[in-house]
Amino acid sequence: MSATRTQSIHAEVCVIGAGAGGAVVAAELAEGGMNVVVLEEGHEHDPDKFTARAPEMLAELYRDGGQTMTLGAPPILLPLGSGLGGTTLINSGTCFRTPPRVLERWAREFGLEVDERSLRPCFERVERALSVSEVTPELAGGNAAVARRGAERLGWSHGYLRRNARGCVGSGVCAFGCPTSAKQHTGITYIPRAKRAGARIVTGARVERVLTHGGRATGARARMASGTAIDVRAPIVIVAAGTIHTPLLMARSGLGGGSGQLGSNLSLHPAMGVFALMDEIVDMAKGVPQSFYVDEFAAQGIVFEGVAGPPAYVAMSLPLTGARHAAAMANYRHLAQFGVMVSDSSRGSVRALAGVPLIRYDLVDADLQRFRIGLARMRELFEAAGAREVYLPLPDGVSPQGARLRDLKPMAFHPLGTARADARATHGVIDGELAVHGVRGVYVADGSAVPSSLGVNPQMTIMALATRLAFGLLGRDVEDAQASLEAA
Amino acid sequence: MPNGSSSPACTSEGVPSGVRDPIDTFIASAPPLQRTGMRLLVALARRPRGAALLARVPATNQLAQIVLVLGHYDDPAVGCALGWDGAAVVARGRALRRAEGRP
DSSP: OOOOOEEEEEOSEEEEOOSTTHHHHHHHHHHTTOOEEEEESSOOOOGGGOOOOHHHHHHHHBGGGGOOBOBSSSOOBOOOBOSTTGGGGTSOOBOOOOOHHHHHHHHHHHOOOOOHHHHHHHHHHHHHHTTEEEOOHHHHHHHHHHHHHHHHHHTOOEEEOEEEBSSOOOOSOGGGOOTTSOBOOTTTTHHHHHHHTTOEEEESEEEEEEEEETTEEEEEEEEETTSOEEEEEOSEEEEOSOTTTHHHHHHHTTOSOTTSOTTOOBBOOEEEEEEEEOSSOOOTTSSOSSOEEEOTTGGGTEEEEEOOOOHHHHHHHOSOOHHHHHHHHHTGGGEEEEEEEEOOOOOBEEEEETTEEEEEOOOOHHHHHHHHHHHHHHHHHHHHTTOSEEEOSSOTTOOGGGOOGGGOOOEEOOOBOTTOBOSSTTTOSBOTTSBBTTSBSEEEOSGGGOOSOOSSOOHHHHHHHHHHHHHHHHTOOHHHHHHHHHHO | OOOSOOOOOOSSOOOOOSSSOHHHHHHHTSOHHHHHHHHHHHHHHTSHHHHHHHTTSHHHHHHHHHHHHHHHHHSHHHHHHTTOOHHHHHHHHHHHHHHHTOO
16 A cells, blocks of 8 residues: 655745746746746756757657647647747747737737736846847848848748847757757746746656635645645646646646637647758758747738758658658758648637547638648749759649648647637636636636737746736836846 | 868867767757657668668668768768868867867
């Protein structure tokens, strides 16, 4: 007979998850004087163990080895980060503020009182904390040079991306663990700040339930791999387990189900990579992998962003087989790659099946059409840049305009919306202040709160909303805090 | 014009992997159903008769090939021959972190 130990911790705030949302809200609250505990399912990663070797790093830094898949037409690979920093640990570091047209839509459709002016100090605070700045042409790498040449010849709108990096030397392996710690992911920025301010960070803790009593939060119960249970007793619980896992945790806890929207409204930003064989040496992995964008077609929901990696990454992404694959790989130094990202109209869902997330997502015709246009335009971009050959991610003989759903093999990196914010309890899981409808003291601060597809990388939106939540809970004005910081 | 022969030699040995078999580790980290399916596919793809069988089902064959090429091009010697010196990238990162007191 074995006895399971239970450890109790008392705090004012329990934050579940240490990614883009959880780490930010934990640091701001701890620095604001609150007693904070963070429960993170993953581990703290030692950059000395980053080897830049794709299969090993996928297994180490990603949930399910980066092999999370959606079910639907077509199936979509959805890599998610795991550990302190969450997906900020393995993303490309691209930083966009929420586009004003998206904020206007949130006000119009979801009754949210967030606008460009009110969010500006939150963005400024996050950007300062993460050293956000524009990539320089010198660091942008050969991939960006190819795309820039094509865009300039076609007269398409383009630019260098802003990133959260400091002292970047263009290692080219953002997705496999930054070996220089230049990428300012939340595991090396906000989490150390939270610790310094007294927050307790518990890693390897899988949260089983958010605890409530009488319609109020009372804490959370987690379990360690050893079997030890941890009960955090706290009147405020902030769920930031990510867009895929937050709705499952809330459902297990009997929370957020009133509107019928929990686990629904999943948007993903599906994307596909296109390769080109150039005469010049590109050396795509020398420089920042995602350093440049083309937004000529943003109004149609299509954005092009750089993507690159070492040979192992290219080998598994290259849409060729057999001798053609080997021949293209032999010219690795001459390969360029860029991604087509779609601001999706499709919506999916997340449910639990035997405790495992079942992610359903079918691409609608409007998004298929976006891919058809995007792939055709991407080929045009590479041809304008002087490509010798363009390798579209489509079966032999299929043109972009003739592509069907079964011809597409997208990936997606930006899951959002499964606990969406809506001022009306009948339409959303949380309100405009990110508080769960129908219960007091439970909040959501991750991508699941974002009520619509953004059309741009979402980490800054998530972090700005988390900052806003923290200052709301502290009863302080983020604009004043930001002004003090600037003055200091 | 690309000719596949423009790769400089690497300046250092490859970074030793932290795991015994990176591909086995990669497959083992997949969700349970995918893990079982991938092990089966890769085992088939590594045998001549199995590969011939897989070739009849292109989508499945492609999945197996992705795992196999991932393993092949992860080999530091192969990467090096293609002009990517992963060991130098990692060594530079570690040196920078130590020299500048980065996390």
